[in-house]
Amino acid sequence: MRSNNIGNDKKRQVKVLCSGDVNGNFKQLIARIALVNQKAGPFDILFCVGEFFGPDNDENKKVINGEIDFPVPTYILGPCCPSTSTYYPAESVEFSQSLTYLGKKGTLMTAN
Known part of the structure; x- marks a missing residue:
């Protein structure tokens, strides 16, 4: 965790979750996030940081089209498997308000 100054020199901890392979189990991930x-x-x-998309093309398309909402701002890295690489654009992209692909550079600038 990293501390950040937020107005009046008050420090606030940024609470970060990390996940490995999701493999297209988006509903399971969302339930786990809610529980944690x-x-x-x-x-x-x-x-x-692992393989995000899975073998279910319909579920993957729902994510890409912003039809699945994640309860915490979620950032994914690039593909791990050639079979899912088609779901990742060449550059970073915001799939929805709650899901962002960081792109090949894997960098993120936040307000915090």
């Missing part, structure tokens, strides 16, 4: 948020949250951000 309830027990130890709220969390500010989630980084998914």
Whole structure:
């Protein structure tokens, strides 16, 4: 966790969640985030560092089209498998208000 100055020199901890492979299990991930948020949250951000998309094309398209909402701002890195690389654009993109692909550079600038 990193401390940030937020007005009047008050420091605030940024609570970060990290996930490995999701493999297209988006509903399971959302349920897990809700549970962890309830027990130890709220969390500010989630980084998914493993394989995010899975074999279900319909579910993947729902995510890409912003039809699935994540309860915490979620950031994904690039593909791990050639079979899912088609879901990742060449550059970073915001799939929805709650899901962002960081692109090949994998960099993120936040307000915090």
